[in-house]
Amino acid sequence: MKLRHWILSLLICFYLGYTFQASFFPGMGLNRFWVWPWTPWRLLAKGTNHNHSMTALGTTRSGKTVVVDLESMFEFLNAGHRPGLLLYLEPLYTPYGANIPIKDRFSEGVVQKYNQKVRDENEKLTALDVYGLSWSKNRYDRKESVVTRLFHRWTS
């Protein structure tokens, strides 16, 4: 084998190992992809120290647009509380199939437009909506690997 192939083989092995460990984390294994290579070792040594929170745009019953912390919101809903607030993610999706962030300065108009929809949705706040939230939450939650989750699930 040529020297070039030896070097490439080493790089390929590193890539395969790296993408394999990344695939154990949510987000199609790709969220983790760009995390620096030493992060897994740091996580092993110290446990997780990601202290981030995922926020999303929500609309209150009174029509106010708020930025909601998904994590605490989810804990709140999980505890059985049903606040007068439904995190309504749909406005972020448009008929064009593009996820359009809503302009802060347009929030008044956006609120008027979606107010009725949010009011209707609030009438039928069910476990289904909570599931939708849980999916969104899982998508961004990179604290635990799936292995840890499965371990907790199967041993509890």
Add this chain to the structure above:
Amino acid sequence: MKKWWKGWNEYWFALRPLHGLALFRIYLGLIFFLYYWFRLPYAAEMFSNEAFYVVHPFFEKFPPLPLFSPRMAQLIILGCLFSSLCFAAGIFTRFFNVILLCFVSYLSALESALAPQCHNLIFISLFLLLFAPAGRFGSLDYWLWRRRHPDQDPKLRKVGPIWIQRLIVIQLAMVYFSNSFFKLYFAEDWFTGENLRRIFLANTFGQKPLGLWIADQSWLLPYLGTGFFLFQIMLPILLLTPQYRTFAVAGGTLLHLLIHFCMRLTSIFFFTMTAHYVLVIPPERWEKLLYRLRPFFSRVRVGAGEELRAEA
């Protein structure tokens, strides 16, 4: 051991036709072009300093990205469109690969919290293509080379090392592996079809007519849920096993068609995954297919020439 090394060397570094890689490059370039073409009218809302951003947790660690005026954001997207077209056409391929990677990394970082996950996959593939002879064949670069060197054998330009194609296919398999592994957490809900029903009814990304119809068919859901789940678990192995590749590509395309018509996900998800299937199919098969189509194209050209000559 010697046999093993030989097999390893053959698997990664053998010279194989570049037809599949050229098709993949064209497909990828066109995906980027269409994706940002549809975002061009929303440049101000999405990528300028007047936009509302949800910062992805990953980018929280870094200083905020520079943001520009709406006009400048439009120009950036136009630059991205131009470079994706040049990349698809294969003119100065590697140069435009780098430029496209710069544009796309900036733009996708801005919409990273909201963009679909498959965005990351094409981003990784674009990065890997930097190391592949993507413009060597099936490109304007190839056409220019043929004009400059009419005496040289073009066969040498039609083959290249296959390791990047292998890596991209493994990366694709890893995506399915990760996804199905994550689904294990809700395995029983997949077997009962409950998860599928929830997804098709969810107000965030469900509620498409076909999805709503399927969600109503309680007899069908357990079969569909189980089939969906088991097929996705098997897909990484099927993709990497030469005997089952065709089945994996056909089944995977069907799976993504079903997702596309049942869920309100962005179309880029379907196109990204099917683009990667181009590399799953062995390059020799693409070569054979294009070779078979060649007489058709040449006949068209000859026919047109004869008509022209007759007119003259």
